[in-house]
Amino acid sequence: xxxxxxxxxxxxxxxxxxxxxxxxxxxxxxxxxxxxxxxxxxxxxxxxxxxxxxxxxxxxxxxxxxxxxxxxxxxxxxxxxxxxxxxxxxxxxxxxxxxxxxxxxxxxxxxxxxxxxxxxxxxxxxxxxxxxxxxxxxxxxxxxxxxxxxxxxxxxxxxxx
Amino acid sequence: xxxxxxxxxxxxxxxxxxxxxxxxxxxxxxxxxxxxxxxxxxxxxxxxxxxxxxxxxxxxxxxxxxxxxxxxxxxxxxxxxxxxxxxxxxxxxxxxxxxxxxxxxxxxxxxxxxxxxxxxxxxxxxxxxxxxxxxxxxxxxxxxxxxxxxxxxxxxxxxxx
DNA sequence: TACAATAGTTATCTTTCATATCTATATGCC
DNA sequence: GGCATATAGATATGAAAGATAACTATTGTA
Numbered sequence: 617x618x619x620x621x622x623x624x625x626x627x628x629x630x631x632x633x634x635x636x637x638x639x640x641x642x643x644x645x646x647x648x649x650x651x652x653x654x655x656x657x658x659x660x661x662x663x664x665x666x667x668x669x670x671x672x673x674x675x676x677x678x679x680x681x682x683x684x685x686x687x688x689x690x691x692x693x694x695x696x697x698x699x700x701x702x703x704x705x706x707x708x709x710x711x712x713x714x715x716x717x718x719x720x721x722x723x724x725x726x727x728x729x730x731x732x733x734x735x736x737x738x739x740x741x742x743x744x745x746x747x748x749x750x751x752x753x754x755x756x757x758x759x760x761x762x763x764x765x766x767x768x769x770x771x772x773x774x775x776x777x
Numbered sequence: 778x779x780x781x782x783x784x785x786x787x788x789x790x791x792x793x794x795x796x797x798x799x800x801x802x803x804x805x806x807x808x809x810x811x812x813x814x815x816x817x818x819x820x821x822x823x824x825x826x827x828x829x830x831x832x833x834x835x836x837x838x839x840x841x842x843x844x845x846x847x848x849x850x851x852x853x854x855x856x857x858x859x860x861x862x863x864x865x866x867x868x869x870x871x872x873x874x875x876x877x878x879x880x881x882x883x884x885x886x887x888x889x890x891x892x893x894x895x896x897x898x899x900x901x902x903x904x905x906x907x908x909x910x911x912x913x914x915x916x917x918x919x920x921x922x923x924x925x926x927x928x929x930x931x932x933x934x935x936x937x938x
Numbered sequence: 939t940a941c942a943a944t945a946g947t948t949a950t951c952t953t954t955c956a957t958a959t960c961t962a963t964a965t966g967c968c
Numbered sequence: 969g970g971c972a973t974a975t976a977g978a979t980a981t982g983a984a985a986g987a988t989a990a991c992t993a994t995t996g997t998a
Binding site: 634635636637638639640641642643644645646647648649650651652653654655658669673676677679680681684688689691692694741744745748750751752754755759760762763764766767768769770771773 | 795796797798799800801802803804805806807808809810811812813814815816819830834837838840841842845849850852853855902905906909911912913915916920921923924925927928929930931932934
């Protein structure tokens with residue numbers, strides 16, 4: 617079978633090492649890869665509680681800000697209002713939060729966590745912190761604080777350039 | 778309209794400030810929010826070139842690693858093989874890369890960037906770097922280096938805990 | 939009262955990412 | 969050689985996150 621043709625002209629094909637040096641010069645690339653790791657781990661962590669990243673986030677915000685409206689929650693979560701509806705639907709159907717009518721403005725709902733929701737959230741939050749420690753455990757407190765501060769500055773710079 | 782009923786019992790409803798203090802204790806939360814800012818900005822930046830985040834990434838990796846296979850590319854991009862097929866399809870259809878048969882292994886394709894692809898990539902890369910500077914410009918070189926190093930450690934810790 | 943703005947909803951779409959399954963080919967072993 | 973197994977690519981399908989347009993009900997305002 618054309619013995620001597622070494623794979624050179626048409627196909628070098630390195631064995632294993634694919635260089636991403638160019639992309640490493642972009643913060644977005646490193647950020648995405650780190651975030652993917654965190655997201656996958658978070659999804660596994662929340663799965664026993666039948667929570668997803670967004671439902672966990674929404675539940676936490678409702679717990680910390682009782683009575684807030686869906687619009688406020690959507691803004692806090694940086695998602696569009698339509699996308700929040702299904703999240704709130706799911707949490708309400710499961711009895712984890714309630715949609716309470718506001719007498720002063722019958723358009724809005726005041727969201728409140730139920731005792732069942734609070735119990736589930738407490739357990740889920742413990743699990744999430746444990747898994748975050750597993751991933752972030754190698755960071756010192758200073759590194760972690762510096763990371764959060766830097767991330768907040770990046771986030772703040774995003775109000776349209 | 779029941780004048781005196783202050784919004785207290787059923788619905789506190791804060792005006793604007795929704796507290797996310799609890800979630801700020803999770804790195805994943807700050808990371809997601811920062812990443813969303815970067816991703817939205819990157820999408821706007823790549824839109825004139827008709828590239829998305831993933832097609833830009835793939836094109837860069839093919840340019841830097843000529844002849845690599847789709848499996849290698851999928852592994853480098855940390856996506857599953859099926860998801861890469863459509864990305865490579867799109868790049869090939871647009872004439873930005875080629876799928877070349879490998880005589881030594883007729884299962885695999887060797888991916889190469891075309892001159893047209895290289896030209897588009899050069900222009901897109903310039904635009905991406907400009908926009909990254911706009912977002913990241915407020916960071917010092919030390920902060921940026923520390924951020925990338927920390928992100929890489931987070932990413933590396935993700936090989937299943 | 940008419941009109942604009944807001945809260946929530948519905949429908950529809952895109953992008954990213956995953957799993958299961960199929961084919962063609964390659965490889966290791968008897 | 970023949971067969972089991974592994975691999976490369978592809979197809980089909982679906983979940984999750986996110987966006988936009990358009991609708992209803994209500995509120996506020998000129």
